[in-house]
Amino acid sequence: QKEVEQDPGPLSVPEGAIVSLNCTYSNSAFQYFMWYRQYSRKGPELLMYTYSSGNKEDGRFTAQVDKSSKYISLFIRDSQPSDSATYLCAMSLGNQGGKLIFGQGTELSVKP
């Protein structure tokens, strides 16, 4: 079983839709959870960072962590064509010198 599972997609939605991206994980000791966005031919950029369970909102983006279910989500409201990218979830135990475990990424396409 992979440590982090993420549906690779591709996921295609119309502009303005609410997008839900998800990851599940197997190691209950993960404490820190991140979402990265990667545009084509670019490196990943950090989008959201959360610690332990709960929600975090930043503009149109909301990150949600449910540690009891070992499930994290990223919601994008009012999606725009500029949101078209691959979204990577990542997580960490927090005590291993910044070692991150990544999901394989979900490819999102927002159609005008």
Place this chain on the structure above:
Amino acid sequence: ETGVTQTPRHLVMGMTNKKSLKCEQHLGHNAMYWYKQSAKKPLELMFVYSLEERVENNSVPSRFSPECPNSSHLFLHLHTLQPEDSALYLCASSQRGVNEQFFGPGTRLTVL
């Protein structure tokens, strides 16, 4: 230059060649990372340098040889690679022990 830069952006090499990838960070960080990103697979952590000391080597074949001469520069020396080593090689940096990593744009490597 700002952030994390990588050169070259694209590299094609034969199996008997020797080449090097270069990474430079302008963020004042003291930890640097090499990742391999293959299609439809999660990012694979290859090497971690913290305060210029290698602290992680994820069972990477010896045909990949990292070098970190100072906290701003990281190299990946390549020799006698295999076609399955073709991938996007990403460099990242962070403050030591901090989960938030900042990535460069990557080097797209093709081994013929």
